[in-house]
Amino acid sequence: MKYRKKPVVIEAKKYDGFNYPEIQDWITGTINMWPQWIHNYGPFEIDTLEGKMTASVGDYIIKGIKGEFYACKPDVFEQTYEPVEDE
Numbered sequence: 282m283k284y285r286k287k288p289v290v291i292e293a294k295k296y297d298g299f300n301y302p303e304i305q306d307w308i309t310g311t312i313n314m315w316p317q318w319i320h321n322y323g324p325f326e327i328d329t330l331e332g333k334m335t336a337s338v339g340d341y342i343i344k345g346i347k348g349e350f351y352a353c354k355p356d357v358f359e360q361t362y363e364p365v366e367d368e
Contacts, residue, residue: 290365291344291345291346293342293343295341308327308350327350336352337352340354340355
C-alpha cells in the first residue's frame with residue numbers, strides 16, 4: 282500500500298548564521314547556544330518532541346502542526362515544501 286503525505290502549511294525560517302536572535306525570539310521552547318558561538322553564531326540545539334536536535338547554518342527551523350520546533354536540512358526541506366501565498 283502507498284500513502285501520500287497530507288498537505289499541511291507550516292511556518293519555517295532559514296538559519297543563516299546571523300539571524301539567531303530572530304529565531305531565538307520565535308521559538309517558544311528552549312534552545313541552547315554552544316558557548317564557543319556566543320559572538321559568532323554557529324550550530325545550536327533545539328529541544329524537540331524527540332529530544333535535543335542540532336541546527337546548523339543553512340538548516341530550516343520548522344514549527345510543526347502541534348507548535349513544536351525542529352531543524353530540517355535544506356535539501357530535504359526543498360524537496361518536501363514549497364512556498365505558499367499568505368492568505
